[in-house]
Amino acid sequence: MMDAQHGTIEGADDDDRPPIDIIQEDDLVQFPMACCSRRFCRKTNDATAFGMLKMGNGQVTMSNIFLSTAIITLAQIEINCHDDEVECGTVHGYKPSSLITVIGTISGVPSVLLLPFMGAIIDCTNYRRNIGIISCFCLMLVQTIQIGTVESTWYPMALLQALNGFIFHVVNL
Secondary structure: OOOOOOOOOOOOHHHHHHOOOOOOOHHHHOOHHHHHHHOOOOOOHHHHHHHHHHHHHHHHHHHHHHHHHHHHHHHHHOOOOOOOOOOOEOOOOOOOOHHHHHHHHHHOOOOOOHHHHHHHHHHHOOOHHHHHHHHHHHHHHHHHHHHHHOOOOOOHHHHHHHHHHHHHHOOHH
């Protein structure tokens, strides 16, 4: 039986819970997965939120590394460049090996121009939670769409990757 107020399971082993001097009952952060809340909670809400953010960031970073490799490989396939020893041509005006740098530049320009304003909105208004929810949803949406990266869709996915970089910066504000 589960105690909904405290997120604990009756009869659960108490050895896997943090010591009481680390987390007080009143300090518990309401975490969506009630059965696991004590395992992830820290003494302050900020520390708990930071831990949750970093768990999600790791997954996004790994998917971006995988996608970057796929974009380079699919661009090389498009121009029939399979040998590392041979100088490849260009695809959409760029060498395949330069595409990730170009994507980073395209994502960096709006970040430089817009993130100070986004930070001011987050710090000085009550929209912090709304911006966090919307930006996380957009990040997950772009990541989900990028599952469809194949030979015929790699270029639009590369453009989405540039947008994804900007959204990732907003999530980390």
